[in-house]
Amino acid sequence: MVTALVTGAIKDNRVSGCGAEGIQVVTGSRDLVVSGNVCNHNGIYASSTYRDGIVIKDGGSGTTKNLIVANNRCLNDNGSPTQVYGIRLVSTPDNIKFEGNVVNGNVTAGYLLATETNCFWSVNRKLVNQTVNITQTTIAHGLS
Numbered sequence: 001m002v003t004a005l006v007t008g009a010i011k012d013n014r015v016s017g018c019g020a021e022g023i024q025v026v027t028g029s030r031d032l033v034v035s036g037n038v039c040n041h042n043g044i045y046a047s048s049t050y051r052d053g054i055v056i057k058d059g060g061s062g063t064t065k066n067l068i069v070a071n072n073r074c075l076n077d078n079g080s081p082t083q084v085y086g087i088r089l090v091s092t093p094d095n096i097k098f099e100g101n102v103v104n105g106n107v108t109a110g111y112l113l114a115t116e117t118n119c120f121w122s123v124n125r126k127l128v129n130q131t132v133n134i135t136q137t138t139i140a141h142g143l144s
Contacts, residue, residue: 004028004064012036020048022074022083027059027091031066039074043082052085052112053103058093065094069101076105085112094118 004026011033015022022039025032034054043051053074058064074086086103089096092115099122103110113119 004030005032007031009033009035010037014038014040015042015053016040017044018042019045021050021052021055021088023054024050025054025056025064025067027057028063029067030064033068033070035068035070035072037072037074039072039083039086041076041078041082043084050088050090051083051107052088053083053106054087056087056089056093056096058089058091065096067093067096068099069096070099071101073102074106074110075102076107081105081107084108086110088112089114089119091115092118096120098122 006029009032010023010025013023015037020043022042023034023037025034037054039053042053054069054072056064056067056069069087074083076083084107086106087101087110089112095118097120
């Protein structure tokens with residue numbers, strides 16, 4: 001049985017090729033940092049419930065709370081993507097801060113949020129290299 005993590009960190013892991021999700025934060029976890037992880041090409045079994053990079057679960061009770069999810073890379077970089085979402089919230093965890101995650105190349109989308117209530121986002125930035133001159137030019141920034 002997996003128990004909830006309280007006051008700790010899941011960090012700097014490299015998780016690839018799992019049948020289901022790469023990392024799961026279980027119901028009841030709190031005061032936790034999830035950072036610096038790379039989740040690549042997980043969810044290889046189509047029958048798995050969660051085929052994502054990182055899954056954060058809350059059984060609807062709001063007991064999963066006070067998490068920082070930062071600077072993770074959740075992606076598929078091969079020709080046959082299997083990881084459905086980069087990061088998925090299940091039910092309604094409370095007080096979740098997202099910052100600097102890269103969630104590209106997943107089958108459906110980067111994020112799936114059951115709710116955005118009590119979720120906080122830091123603005124992501126994309127650096128581009130452009131020559132500056134007197135001609136006005138539109139620069140694609142990749143943010144929406």
